[in-house]
Amino acid sequence: MSLHIAVDWRRGDFALKCQVDLETDGVTALFGRSGCGKTSLLRVVAGLERVPGTRVRFRGVDWQSDRDFVRPEQRCIGLVFQEHSLLPHLDVKHNLLYGWRRMPAGQRRVALKSVLELLEIGNLLERRIHQLSGGQRQRVALGRALLRSPDLLLLDEPLAALDTQAKREILPFLDRLARESEVPMLLVTHAPDEVQRLADRVVFMSDGRVDEICSLQKAMTRADSPLFADDGPASILHGMLSSVDEYESQVFETGGGVQLFLQMTGSSPVSSRVRIKARDVSLALDDPAKISIRNHLPVVIERLHELPGQRVLASVRLNDGQVLMSEITSWSAQQLQLSPGMQVWALIKSAALV
Numbered sequence: 001m002s003l004h005i006a007v008d009w010r011r012g013d014f015a016l017k018c019q020v021d022l023e024t025d026g027v028t029a030l031f032g033r034s035g036c037g038k039t040s041l042l043r044v045v046a047g048l049e050r051v052p053g054t055r056v057r058f059r060g061v062d063w064q065s066d067r068d069f070v071r072p073e074q075r076c077i078g079l080v081f082q083e084h085s086l087l088p089h090l091d092v093k094h095n096l097l098y099g100w101r102r103m104p105a106g107q108r109r110v111a112l113k114s115v116l117e118l119l120e121i122g123n124l125l126e127r128r129i130h131q132l133s134g135g136q137r138q139r140v141a142l143g144r145a146l147l148r149s150p151d152l153l154l155l156d157e158p159l160a161a162l163d164t165q166a167k168r169e170i171l172p173f174l175d176r177l178a179r180e181s182e183v184p185m186l187l188v189t190h191a192p193d194e195v196q197r198l199a200d201r202v203v204f205m206s207d208g209r210v211d212e213i214c215s216l217q218k219a220m221t222r223a224d225s226p227l228f229a230d231d232g233p234a235s236i237l238h239g240m241l242s243s244v245d246e247y248e249s250q251v252f253e254t255g256g257g258v259q260l261f262l263q264m265t266g267s268s269p270v271s272s273r274v275r276i277k278a279r280d281v282s283l284a285l286d287d288p289a290k291i292s293i294r295n296h297l298p299v300v301i302e303r304l305h306e307l308p309g310q311r312v313l314a315s316v317r318l319n320d321g322q323v324l325m326s327e328i329t330s331w332s333a334q335q336l337q338l339s340p341g342m343q344v345w346a347l348i349k350s351a352a353l354v
C-alpha cells in the first residue's frame, strides 16, 4: 500500500521538486519550516493543484499521470484544513452528513454512530457552527472527513489555528483517530510535538525538496534531529495506559514489561505513547532507595553525544528494547564516568510525564 508522488513545479521563486514513494499505513507527517512546500505537496496529492508532468499513484491507481487526472472528489480522500470550512448555515449533524448523503449507499463504510463515539461529538449534533469552540469545530471537520469513508485522510495543519488549550484537547482525538479508524493519514505540520505525538514516519522537507523519509523512532535518535528544535531532545515510548493507583498516578506499560508511573491530567482519551523530555531524565549508577523520584528504570548506555553548553545527550536502551534520551551536564557524565555499554538507572519524575 503506497503513495507515489513525482512533481516538478515552479511557482515564481519557489520550486517544489521531489519524487517519493511512501508507505501509507498509519500517520505520515510532512514536516518542515514554513514555506518549504508541505501544503503545496499535499494539494498536489489531493488533486487541488493540477501541475503538468506530475505523477500521483495511490494503491496502484493513477490519480494523475500524463493521461489521467482523477478529480479531488473522486479520489476517495478526506480533507481537513487549518481553518475548519464547515457550512455555517447547517447544524453539526447536517455538516457531518453533508458528504455522506451524497455518496452511493454501497460506498458508505463508516457509520455516524462510530464517528460520534470516536470524536465524542454526539452531544453537539443540534448546535450551529458558531456555537462551537475551535477544538469542537475541528473535531466536527474530522468527523465529516471520516464519514466520506476515505482511503486516505489529508490533514493540513489541523491544529494550527487553535490555542494551546484547544490543541491539547484535540490531540488525543487525532491520536485515537489514527489508531482506531485505520485510515492512513498524511499530516502537514511544522510543530515537532504534533509529529512526536502522532506520526509513525516523517517526511523531512526543506526548500521544496524532500531531505529524508524515516520512521519516527529513527528520527528521534539523532541528537541534531529537527524535531528537537523547539523543546530540546525527547523520546517517545510506546505502550498502553493501564491501572490508576490511589495517588492518581497512571501506570503506562510497554509490551516488554517496562512500567512507568505518570501523573494524570483530567480525563482524556488514552494515548499509546508517552513523550519524555531528555532533560527530565537523570542517570544513576545504582538504584537509589531514598529519593522522591518514582520511576527507576534499569538501562544500558548506547551512545553519548556532546551537546553545546557543556551538556551530554545519552541514548540508553530500556529492557524492552526502546530507546530513551537523557540530557545531563558534562560534569555529571564525567563524575559518573559514563561510557557506552554501561548498565545504569534512568530516573524520571512522574510529574514530568503528564
Ligand SMILES: Nc1ncnc2c1ncn2[C@@H]1O[C@H](COP(=O)(O)OP(=O)(O)OP(=O)(O)O)[C@@H](O)[C@H]1O
Residues within 6 Å of the ligand: 011, 012, 014, 032, 033, 034, 035, 036, 037, 038, 039, 040, 041, 190
Ligand atoms: N498561490 C501561490 N502562488 C505563488 N506562490 C505560492 C502560492 N501559495 C504558496 N506559494 C509559495 O510556495 C511556497 C511553498 O508554500 P507552502 O504553503 O506549500 O509551504 P508550507 O511548507 O506548507 O508553509 P506553511 O507551513 O507556512 O503553511 C512558499 O514560498 C509560498 O510563498
